[in-house]
Amino acid sequence: LLAAALGTPDRDQAFNLAMGIEFIHTATLVHDDLIDNASTRRGITTIHETVGVNPAIIIGDYYFAKGANLMASIGEPSIDLAISKTVMTICLGELLQLTSRRDYDQTLEEYHNKIARKTAALVETCCYCGAVVANLDARRTEALRQYGFHIGMAFQIADDVLDYTSTAKELGKPVGADLRQGTVTLPLMLALQEPLVAPALRALFAHEPMTDADHEEVVRLVCGSSAIEQADAQARDFAVRARAQLAAFDDSPSRDTLERVCDYVVERRT
Numbered sequence: 436l437l438a439a440a441l442g443t444p445d446r447d448q449a450f451n452l453a454m455g456i457e458f459i460h461t462a463t464l465v466h467d468d469l470i471d472n473a474s475t476r477r478g479i480t481t482i483h484e485t486v487g488v489n490p491a492i493i494i495g496d497y498y499f500a501k502g503a504n505l506m507a508s509i510g511e512p513s514i515d516l517a518i519s520k521t522v523m524t525i526c527l528g529e530l531l532q533l534t535s536r537r538d539y540d541q542t543l544e545e546y547h548n549k550i551a552r553k554t555a556a557l558v559e560t561c562c563y564c565g566a567v568v569a570n571l572d573a574r575r576t577e578a579l580r581q582y583g584f585h586i587g588m589a590f591q592i593a594d595d596v597l598d599y600t601s602t603a604k605e606l607g608k609p610v611g612a613d614l615r616q617g618t619v620t621l622p623l624m625l626a627l628q629e630p631l632v633a634p635a636l637r638a639l640f641a642h643e644p645m646t647d648a649d650h651e652e653v654v655r656l657v658c659g660s661s662a663i664e665q666a667d668a669q670a671r672d673f674a675v676r677a678r679a680q681l682a683a684f685d686d687s688p689s690r691d692t693l694e695r696v697c698d699y700v701v702e703r704r705t
Contacts, residue, residue, distance in 0.1 A: 437696075438562045438579050440689035442569025448509045449568050455505030456561055459518065462498035463525055463557075465491055470529070471616055477705075514564045521560040528552025536617035539627060539640060546621055547588070550595075555587030562586075578683035582693065585677035590700045592670035595620035599657050601704060611654045621669065623653070625662035632660045670701045 439449040467473075468481040469491055475481060483491035499522070506514055531549045535541055562583030566576040598613045599622050613620055627633050636656055639649045657663065678697040684690045 436565065437689045437693050438565025438583075439569040441575070441579070441684050441687065442566065442571045444565075444569040448511075449565070451505045451508055452514065452564055452568055455502040456518070456557075456564070458498045458502030458505065459522060460557060462495045462502065463522075463529075465495035465498065467529065469495075470533070473612075509568065511567060514567055517560050517563055517567075521556050524552050524556040528554070528556070532618060535619065537619065537640075539619055539623070539637070541619060541624065543621075543624070546619075546624060550588060550591040551584070554591040554594075555584050558587030558590070559583035575683050578680045582677045582680040585673045585680070586696060586700060589670045589673035589677060589697070592621055592666060592673065593701050593703065596622055596663060596666050596670065597704070598622075599654055600663060611650050614653060615650050621666045622657050622662045625665045626657045626660045629660050629662065632656050632662075667701070674698070674701050 436449060436453050439452070464476065465482050468476055469483045469488060473481050474484050481491075482494055486494070503515075503518070506518055528549055528551070531545075532553060535545070535549065559580055560583070562579040563576065566579045571579070595613065598611060598620065614623065623636075627636055636653060639645065639653055639656075642649050674697040678694055681690055681693055
């Protein structure tokens with residue numbers, strides 16, 4: 436909606452687009468929670484825990500279809516193409532996450548590719564589609580697409596940091612939840628590069644299975660290293676790149692809000 440407000444959108448098209456994308460986003464969360472066997476999201480019981488596994492799958496499928504239906508009503512093939520491609524990209528990102536569980540030696544490039552697919556792609560597409568319904572020219576459409584990509588990258592890195600540094604109450608889920616599922620994120624990757632911390636971490640990873648105490652010790656070691664500060668710096672770098680894209684637009688309330696988003700994604704606590 437903010438991206439669309441930078442141009443001259445049809446109001447109904449903008450809202451159908453926003454609702455359609457959010458239905459698709461919610462569908463990915465329903466299925467993601469099911470895959471991860473998560474009992475809560477943002478402190479609220481997940482759908483599969485509430486109604487069961489099979490109904491949750493059907494609800495997720497329905498949300499995908501409802502989102503596609505809303506966007507088809509806009510009648511813009513480029514939007515339908517972008518969204519369908521993004522859903523495929525998200526699925527690939529989730530597969531990469533599944534197949535890289537407990538891979539403690541993955542590269543920064545592999546990590547960036549994973550989060551670009553599972554998170555940044557959707558934010559990028561939101562901004563691109565907002566520009567399409569706003570009838571923006573190619574230069575400004577590309578600027579918004581780049582803004583969305585970099586904001587998505589910043590958001591996911593900051594989210595991975597919060598998995599180590601926030602409290603369970605703030606997150607609405609246990610601290611170190613990704614770690615317990617075997618998901619290796621940037622803070623842990625960076626901590627494994629520190630000679631004073633890496634041996635203790637690898638000794639814990641050798642335990643099979645790891646206990647709650649092991650996971651808590653990993654969180655303590657990561658938080659006691661410079662990894663958190665380094666990861667936070669990477670998130671802020673992506674946010675700075677996002678903000679630079681907004682130079683293509685004149686001052687307006689929507690642009691101001693998009694600029695504030697650059698600060699929010701790296702400063703939030705939940």
